[in-house]
Amino acid sequence: MIPEIGYFALVLAMALSLLLCIFPLWGAHTGNLRLMRAAPSLAVGQCVFVLFSFAILIYITLADDFTVAYVAHHSSSTLPWYYKVTSTWGGHEGAILLWLVMQSSWTALVALMSKSIPWVLRARVLGVLGFLGVGFMLYTLWMSSPFERLLPYYPVEGRDLNPLLQDPGMIIHPPLLYMGYVGLSVSFSFAIAALLTGKLDNTWAKWSRPWTMVAWGFLTLGITIGSWWAYSELGWGGWWFWDPVENASLMPWLVATALLHSLAVTEKRGVFKSWTVLLAITAFSLCLLGTFIVRSGIIVSVHAFATDPDRGLYILLFLAVVVGGSLALYAARVSQVRSEGRYQFFSREVALWVNNIFLVVATLVVFLGTLLPMIHKELGLGSISIGVPFFNQMFSILIVPFALLLGIAPMLRWKQNKLPPLAKKWLVILMATITITAAWLFGSFETVAPLTFVASALAVWIMLSTAVDFAQKVSTQQRLSEGLKRLGLSYWAMVLGHVGIAFVIAGVTITSAYSVERSVRMQPGDTASLNEYEYRFEGVKEIVGPNYTGHAGVVTVLKNNEKVTELHAEKRLYNIGMQFMTEAAVDDGFFRDLYLALGEQLGGGAWSLRIYHKPYVRWMWLGGLLIAFAGFIVLADKRYRKSPSKGNQQEATS
Amino acid sequence: MNRKLLGLIPFLIFILLCVFLYQGLFGNPRELQTGRLGQQMPSFTLPDLMSDSKQWQESDLLGEVYLLNVWGTWCPTCVAELSYLTELREQGVRIIGLYYEQGYDPDFGDQFDINKLRAEVNAMLARTGNPYQFNILDLKRTLALDLGVSGAPETFLVDKQGKILLHHTGDINQRVWRAKFAPKLMELTQ
Numbered sequence A: 001m002i003p004e005i006g007y008f009a010l011v012l013a014m015a016l017s018l019l020l021c022i023f024p025l026w027g028a029h030t031g032n033l034r035l036m037r038a039a040p041s042l043a044v045g046q047c048v049f050v051l052f053s054f055a056i057l058i059y060i061t062l063a064d065d066f067t068v069a070y071v072a073h074h075s076s077s078t079l080p081w082y083y084k085v086t087s088t089w090g091g092h093e094g095a096i097l098l099w100l101v102m103q104s105s106w107t108a109l110v111a112l113m114s115k116s117i118p119w120v121l122r123a124r125v126l127g128v129l130g131f132l133g134v135g136f137m138l139y140t141l142w143m144s145s146p147f148e149r150l151l152p153y154y155p156v157e158g159r160d161l162n163p164l165l166q167d168p169g170m171i172i173h174p175p176l177l178y179m180g181y182v183g184l185s186v187s188f189s190f191a192i193a194a195l196l197t198g199k200l201d202n203t204w205a206k207w208s209r210p211w212t213m214v215a216w217g218f219l220t221l222g223i224t225i226g227s228w229w230a231y232s233e234l235g236w237g238g239w240w241f242w243d244p245v246e247n248a249s250l251m252p253w254l255v256a257t258a259l260l261h262s263l264a265v266t267e268k269r270g271v272f273k274s275w276t277v278l279l280a281i282t283a284f285s286l287c288l289l290g291t292f293i294v295r296s297g298i299i300v301s302v303h304a305f306a307t308d309p310d311r312g313l314y315i316l317l318f319l320a321v322v323v324g325g326s327l328a329l330y331a332a333r334v335s336q337v338r339s340e341g342r343y344q345f346f347s348r349e350v351a352l353w354v355n356n357i358f359l360v361v362a363t364l365v366v367f368l369g370t371l372l373p374m375i376h377k378e379l380g381l382g383s384i385s386i387g388v389p390f391f392n393q394m395f396s397i398l399i400v401p402f403a404l405l406l407g408i409a410p411m412l413r414w415k416q417n418k419l420p421p422l423a424k425k426w427l428v429i430l431m432a433t434i435t436i437t438a439a440w441l442f443g444s445f446e447t448v449a450p451l452t453f454v455a456s457a458l459a460v461w462i463m464l465s466t467a468v469d470f471a472q473k474v475s476t477q478q479r480l481s482e483g484l485k486r487l488g489l490s491y492w493a494m495v496l497g498h499v500g501i502a503f504v505i506a507g508v509t510i511t512s513a514y515s516v517e518r519s520v521r522m523q524p525g526d527t528a529s530l531n532e533y534e535y536r537f538e539g540v541k542e543i544v545g546p547n548y549t550g551h552a553g554v555v556t557v558l559k560n561n562e563k564v565t566e567l568h569a570e571k572r573l574y575n576i577g578m579q580f581m582t583e584a585a586v587d588d589g590f591f592r593d594l595y596l597a598l599g600e601q602l603g604g605g606a607w608s609l610r611i612y613h614k615p616y617v618r619w620m621w622l623g624g625l626l627i628a629f630a631g632f633i634v635l636a637d638k639r640y641r642k643s644p645s646k647g648n649q650q651e652a653t654s
Numbered sequence B: 001m002n003r004k005l006l007g008l009i010p011f012l013i014f015i016l017l018c019v020f021l022y023q024g025l026f027g028n029p030r031e032l033q034t035g036r037l038g039q040q041m042p043s044f045t046l047p048d049l050m051s052d053s054k055q056w057q058e059s060d061l062l063g064e065v066y067l068l069n070v071w072g073t074w075c076p077t078c079v080a081e082l083s084y085l086t087e088l089r090e091q092g093v094r095i096i097g098l099y100y101e102q103g104y105d106p107d108f109g110d111q112f113d114i115n116k117l118r119a120e121v122n123a124m125l126a127r128t129g130n131p132y133q134f135n136i137l138d139l140k141r142t143l144a145l146d147l148g149v150s151g152a153p154e155t156f157l158v159d160k161q162g163k164i165l166l167h168h169t170g171d172i173n174q175r176v177w178r179a180k181f182a183p184k185l186m187e188l189t190q
Helices: A002-030 A033-062 A069-074 A081-087 A092-113 A119-143 A168-197 A202-233 A244-269 A273-296 A309-336 A348-378 A388-411 A419-444 A450-474 A480-486 A489-514 A617-636 B002-025 B076-090 B114-128 B142-147 B174-189
Strands: A516-522 A527-530 A533-544 A548-559 A562-574 A579-583 A585-587 A592-603 A606-615 B045-047 B055-057 B066-071 B095-099 B135-137 B154-158 B164-169
Touching (some): A002 A033, A002 A092, A002 A119, A002 A168, A033 A069, A033 A081, A033 A092, A033 A119, A069 A092, A081 A168, A092 A119, A092 A168, A119 A202, A119 A309, A168 A202, A168 A309, A202 A244, A202 A273, A244 A273, A244 A348, A273 A309, A273 A348, A273 B002, A309 B002, A348 A388, A388 A419, A388 A450, A388 A489, A450 A480, A450 A489, A489 A617, A527 A606, A533 A562, A533 A606, A548 A592, A548 A606, A562 A585, A562 A592, A592 A617, B045 B135, B066 B076, B066 B142, B076 B095, B076 B114, B076 B174, B154 B174
Parallel strands (some): B066 B095, B095 B135
Antiparallel strands (some): A516 A606, A527 A533, A533 A548, A548 A562, A562 A579, B045 B055, B154 B164
């Protein structure tokens, strides 16, 4: 009975969503304020029912109700309670319900926090969000209900959650990613509402900016955590694989990054209007496309999701309606848009425009690398495979001009600049960059390849030029505290974001260039050395977990004959699926990770072990966290809570 | 007018993309269009799985139509298809095994124990039935690489002159056999 209540709650939510889609849009079209006023309460109402339905799914999972197919396939009675909760989004049906939870919550939030927006725009934004809600709810109810029963023959025990997903990183990775994806639907709705209204002025950009920033922050966080999870759980020390599913999350991130910068220009200067709208549409379209790629199984991926052509067809149809519809609307309205601002070539506008070009090219690279094999085959040209080298090469080429520009662009003013004074400053920074990079690399490592030097210099360049710009902005006032106070929150966000990128570049470069690994066969008492560390294999002990058994290889790590740490690299056998899982042991540090994975038992008490030394690998995730934090900072910005009539009183810093 | 056309470009690109996505939905991404089709079996000299003295070469296989089945006892799908393959052998289909060993990794200085493997294979085939005329042991996976094998099980149909006619990825069952292999085999025997 209880699962049916969950299903019924979703039906009610969909009915409310349908009304949310129809009433406000119709009201905005006919100028009927009463219809428009219905939007916020409908938005909150549908959210309540979706949350209720999700709570029921959690309840039946905790109660081990294996008559429900979803619970029987993705949970088991021996699973710890917290993994039972996360198993509600470990499978397809539950993941889509989680998506709905996010979608309806964002919709409700927009309804509650948009009181100062004119009714016509507010009603349209909510109406578009309602339409998206209906699309996903119909999909859930029709094709992928997590409440389906296995009656009358149901198992007494569930099939357990995929052991790969039994990890703290996996508890938060999907919700964060979905927060980002769905958050971009808010930017999308603002863009569509603006197109429908026919008023592409900077008002919509101003309203859409904080939502976009936050969604982008979540997306960044989701990708970062996903990378960290892969590193700690997959057992071979990789952190990014250019797998289609990863690419599916990277593409919206790249476009959303472009969108953030473009929104800034549109808000401050009233230019790039139609381009910004197109980016907002594209960012969310890529989220939908990513979902389609992941869920339809048209591309081979390491992420084995259940695939089903019917479901794929529905998502494709939905994609076609949403994206095709909005691009058609875009085509119809774009010719009416006129730019207001004037600017010269050497200006912040152009710098941000070039930044957008780089980000869009990077997106295209990922897009082609992901989809070209399929298109190639559909054209009858045979199977091809595009792998890691392609992406790595393209990105290492693109990053150079991108990072150079990233360093100097914040120092440019709007409209126009004089080159000579700036050029002098840049030259000084460049010299300092080369000196510092040389001191850093030659001081820490024995050999330095030219490419490693260039890439590391890019990180230093960004750091230094951001620091110089920061110092100059602060020093405009006589007192330091005054100077700091005058910096807007969006300036702080920019600084954090750019420093974060510098950390990511440094981390990726150093860890790619200087990571070393060794595969060794060890008997208890044997030692192996890697870089300045000695690894002494103490032996293997049995371990028993709640739903697995296994072995832990105990290794003492020594440096100059002093004990640094003791690592326990585990190999687990999960009881129900009889799957082996590697749980790598990591000693993390700011400057290096020691990473140990236990391999096969080789007979005679010997085991195979893989030892990795990964310098600076943390910097990547630290950078990711900084970037994400940059996205969340704007939440504190009072500027976005004021009514539009008061305008921008604060200094424009973007 | 120009601006209008420009605005249409994203829409048109999207429509084109949808066509491909729609087609892709009904294709199988794991099905490989191998470059080996219509070509000769690559040349090789590899030992027999069961006998130390016997070496096989591509010329030994000429003269009769056969299936080359890539398999290993470590691969559950391969084990699952063994009994159906045995039925095929009883119907007179000539099947040659290409044994693909997975557990052996020279990186660790592993000692490869051929007797243990033989015992394992014998035990397995005693349970499921033995579909193979003989098995070729491809320990270093050279022949598998030349054939473009991406995993196990995979099966090739080769004609009397040593030409590769089919490359199937995944298990062979009655449905696959009737749809894919049987018609080709009929053509060859007529």
